[in-house]
Amino acid sequence: MMETGTRCLKCQRALKPVEIGATKKFINRGAKEYYCLSCLADEFHVSEELLLQKIEYFKKQGCTLF
Numbered sequence: 001m002m003e004t005g006t007r008c009l010k011c012q013r014a015l016k017p018v019e020i021g022a023t024k025k026f027i028n029r030g031a032k033e034y035y036c037l038s039c040l041a042d043e044f045h046v047s048e049e050l051l052l053q054k055i056e057y058f059k060k061q062g063c064t065l066f
């Protein structure tokens with residue numbers, strides 16, 4: 001699921017695969033437009049740190065998005 005050249009819809013920053021996974025997980029599994037972690041954190045009024053912790057948690061649960 002490596003999608004090279006994908007950029008954040010909001011700030012145009014180049015996205016890492018984990019950020020694409022995070023958009024799918026936190027916003028919509030069928031998302032076609034993605035956000036970087038900073039913009040996701042803004043959107044949900046939480047810290048990037050918290051999102052990263054959640055991502056780690058989902059990875060441990062065996063989530064296929066990450």
Ligand SMILES: [Zn+2]
Nearest residue numbers: 008011036039
């Ligand atoms: Zn962004």
